[in-house]
Amino acid sequence: MPDDMPSASQSASAASAMPEPTMAEVRQQAAEWLIQLTEADTEAQRAQLQAACQAWQQRHPRHAEIFRQMETLWQSLADHADTAKSERSKGGRKALIGTALSALLLLGGLQLPSSRYWLADERTSTGEIRQISLSDGSRITLNTHSAVDIRFDAHTRTIRLTEGEVLAEVAHDPQQRPFIVENRDGSATALGTRYLVRQDADSSTVTVLESTVAVKPRHSATISKVYAGKQLRFDTQQAYTLMPAPALADSWHMQRLVFEDAPLSAVIARLAEYRPGLLKLRADTQPLRFTGVLPTDDGDKALSILQQALPIRIQRYSNYVVLVDTANADARKPAPDQ
Structure with missing residues (x-):
């Protein structure tokens, strides 16, 4: 040997x-x-x-x-x-x-929505975006496949995010009750008016569009203030480095996704959130990046725009199975997970 x-x-x-x-x-x-x-x-x-x-x-x-x-x-x-x-x-x-x-x-067992999703007060299906007016004059907008419970009482106004992403537009409350979006990883308390909370598989993200939000991880005593134009990722144990918020981070509520020099893999991953079935980048062997605007309510149009902008090939095996590859994929036949 x-x-x-x-x-x-x-x-x-x-x-x-x-x-x-x-x-x-x-x-x-x-x-x-x-x-x-x-x-x-x-x-x-x-x-x-x-x-x-x-x-x-x-x-x-x-x-x-x-x-x-x-x-x-x-x-x-x-x-x-x-x-x-x-x-x-x-x-x-x-x-x-x-x-x-x-x-x-x-x-083979695709991950199905949790029981919390089905039992939530309000939820959206894949590709659906919905605005909800609350009793205090505030509004929340649920992104694709999202779910929330709404709990208002004499002391607090609480939105419990169980899946997905929510845009909160907070109205002034004469009773001075705090407005809180909480989820698996912690809480985001409004000190102003407009912010996003997104829950992913291993962490959550708060993006502040106006004023300030106080973020507290569930198992930490530390509270981080996030100001307008900033974004903070956190999990149950800690908050991470404060980052600039992406441009037009809330564009999805207008059924548009805005990308600025984004990797193709990130673009496909975002589009996949709005399309039922499987949409996947088969191999990301070229450093392709995209700048532009894609619709969330017309997946085929979004892919067509992407194909016009980048040298990619789109393979549709059914309405629910779409694979994306680089345009010269036939010549090199990439293998999965290589």
């Missing part, structure tokens, strides 16, 4: 030290491998992809387990295609891929 080759025990130790991938991440990667293998145009391409896929499976035990499960389901779906001829045809194969990938993602 060459000196620079790891031993079996070293490989096992390295694998055990790797961070545990989430089930959703592994399912999506496995589905992409199946697409790549199905799309291979030559035996040489297929052999190269199979070798790369095998290496991916060996990187973590969960990779191989999930890939075998999804490969079995994929083959079962393929066996139920109308005819072998339709599978061999380009259109038939593409339809099969779209149907199979949709089923793989659904049967």
